[in-house]
Structure formats: C-alpha cells, structure tokens
Amino acid sequence: MSLQAVLFDMDGTLVDSEAMHFVCWSTLLAPFGVSYLEDEFCQRFSGRPTLEAAIEIKSENNLSVSAEFLAAEKYRLFGEYVKTNLPPLMPFVVQTLKAVKNSGLKMALVTGSATSEAMPILKGLEFYELFDSVVTKDDVITPKPAGDPYLLALKQINIKAENAIAVEDTFTGVSAANNASLRVVAIANSHTKEHDFSKATYCMGNLDEFWQWVQSQL
The missing domain is CATH 3.40.50.1000 (HAD superfamily/HAD-like)
Structure with a gap:
C-alpha cells in the first residue's frame, strides 16, 4: 500500500479563510437583522456545504427569502471579496x-x-x-x-x-x-x-x- x-x-x-466566509455571511445577513458570533458560527458551519448552512440559517431565523437565494448570494459575495482580499x-x-x-x-x-x-x-x-x-x-x-x-x-x-x-x-x-x-x-x-x-x-x-x-x- x-x-x-x-x-x-x-x-x-x-x-x-473561515473568517472571510464569516464576513461574507455577516454582510449577507445584516439587512435581515441577523448576526452571529464568529467563533460560534465558524465552529458550527466550517466545512459544511453552503446550501446546508443556508437552510439552517433560514429556518432558525424565519427568513422570507429562500435558502437557495442565500447560498447564491454567499457565493457571489465571497467570489467578489476574495478578488481583493486573499x-x-x-x-x-x-x-x-x-x-x-x-x-x-x-x-x-x-x-x-x-x-x-x-x-x-x-x-x-x-x-x-x-x-x-x-x-x-x-x-x-x-x-x-x-x-x-x-x-x-x-x-x-x-x-x-x-x-x-x-x-x-x-x-x-x-x-x-x-x-x-x-x-x-x-x-x-x-x-x-x-x-x-x-x-x-x-x-x-x-x-x-x-x-x-x-x-x-x-
């Protein structure tokens, strides 16, 4: 072997990069009045699929938008953020x-x-x-x-x-x-x-x- x-x-x-993912999630969720502590959020969601995280976040905060929308926006925000913030x-x-x-x-x-x-x-x-x-x-x-x-x-x-x-x-x-x-x-x-x-x-x-x-x- x-x-x-x-x-x-x-x-x-x-x-x-986990802190960067957290920044993008925070930016996305702020207009909905939703916030998390970084350590708690990263411990909970690090490594998990974005859509899976979005489903949980939508459910526990009773958000009106779809989990698919949240996931797509998170991908977009991170893709933009990382272009100038490695x-x-x-x-x-x-x-x-x-x-x-x-x-x-x-x-x-x-x-x-x-x-x-x-x-x-x-x-x-x-x-x-x-x-x-x-x-x-x-x-x-x-x-x-x-x-x-x-x-x-x-x-x-x-x-x-x-x-x-x-x-x-x-x-x-x-x-x-x-x-x-x-x-x-x-x-x-x-x-x-x-x-x-x-x-x-x-x-x-x-x-x-x-x-x-x-x-x-x-």
Missing part, C-alpha cells in the same frame, strides 16, 4: 506543498467551495499550477460530506484510494474522505478544534508534522 498521492482540502487546511496561509503551507510536489507524489485539491470562490485563491496565491487535479463543489452532483469529490479527484489523477491520503480540517471533510475509502489526516484549527475527528486515520498538529510522516512513507 504505497503512498502515491496527497489530496488536500483548501479552506482551513491550506488557507485560513486569505492568510495556514502554517507550513508553502513548504509542504513544494515538498510534496518535489517528492514526485501526485497532488489534488478537493474543496467544498464553489469554483468562483476557490479559483481566485488558488491563482492569487500561485498554488493552482502545483496541483494535478482541482475539484470544487461545482464539479460533482453531491459535494462533501459525500465521497464524490474525492472519488473524482482520484479518477482524474489515476490513483487508487488505497495509495492516497487526504488532509482535512473538519468533521465534514473527514467524513468525505471516509466515504471515498481514503486514509485521512485531520489537522484541526481554531475554528474546528471541537469537531469529532474520531474517524480520522491520523490526527496531527500541523502540515510540517504531516510532511514528516509523508517522508517516512516514501
């Missing part, structure tokens, strides 16, 4: 991505974000060309926590699940990797430290620790 590929999540794993990097991201790439392993980016949200980040940070495959929620019918995004990435890079590992930061992401029969490393951040990572293959502190593990597998 040799390691041949690494499949990275994006938000919260490579970039510290998120900060998570620790050891640049070193890890370059090291994995230089090792000869294949790399895929598998995100629950929309293409309009992910591409400005990946291209703005000059990460896009590092990946052999990029899969967003728009590329599949059923996004994370379904395994479909990971299965598509594996198909695109022509690697079997048993020869790859995913890197995630949320319960939703770990579930998606599990559903694709992938090994998965969970690296919690400040917004997801209370998530249930009991189904992760490994729990690690940061990407540098992950790279040290990768080296032991080569």
Whole structure:
C-alpha cells in the first residue's frame, strides 16, 4: 500500500479563510437583522456545504427569502471579496506543498467551495499550477460530506484510494474522505478544534508534522 498521492482540502487546511466566509455571511445577513458570533458560527458551519448552512440559517431565523437565494448570494459575495482580499496561509503551507510536489507524489485539491470562490485563491496565491487535479463543489452532483469529490479527484489523477491520503480540517471533510475509502489526516484549527475527528486515520498538529510522516512513507 504505497503512498502515491496527497489530496488536500483548501479552506482551513491550506488557507485560513473561515473568517472571510464569516464576513461574507455577516454582510449577507445584516439587512435581515441577523448576526452571529464568529467563533460560534465558524465552529458550527466550517466545512459544511453552503446550501446546508443556508437552510439552517433560514429556518432558525424565519427568513422570507429562500435558502437557495442565500447560498447564491454567499457565493457571489465571497467570489467578489476574495478578488481583493486573499486569505492568510495556514502554517507550513508553502513548504509542504513544494515538498510534496518535489517528492514526485501526485497532488489534488478537493474543496467544498464553489469554483468562483476557490479559483481566485488558488491563482492569487500561485498554488493552482502545483496541483494535478482541482475539484470544487461545482464539479460533482453531491459535494462533501459525500465521497464524490474525492472519488473524482482520484479518477482524474489515476490513483487508487488505497495509495492516497487526504488532509482535512473538519468533521465534514473527514467524513468525505471516509466515504471515498481514503486514509485521512485531520489537522484541526481554531475554528474546528471541537469537531469529532474520531474517524480520522491520523490526527496531527500541523502540515510540517504531516510532511514528516509523508517522508517516512516514501
């Protein structure tokens, strides 16, 4: 069971973008008189599909607009926001991505974000060309926590699940990797430290620790 590929999540794993998602949600919900505390909101919704979050937000606040409208507006706001506000990097991201790439392993980016949200980040940070495959929620019918995004990435890079590992930061992401029969490393951040990572293959502190593990597998 040799390691041949690494499949990275994006938000919260490579970039510290959860606060930016919160800003866009707050901007969207302010006209309705709805507000949330950032830590509570991010802990609750980090990694979850935007439409799923919109359904809950609409229901608990009795909003007159549809959940589909809320989700579409959130995608639009974030896509505009990120054009001029790139998120900060998570620790050891640049070193890890370059090291994995230089090792000869294949790399895929598998995100629950929309293409309009992910591409400005990946291209703005000059990460896009590092990946052999990029899969967003728009590329599949059923996004994370379904395994479909990971299965598509594996198909695109022509690697079997048993020869790859995913890197995630949320319960939703770990579930998606599990559903694709992938090994998965969970690296919690400040917004997801209370998530249930009991189904992760490994729990690690940061990407540098992950790279040290990768080296032991080569």
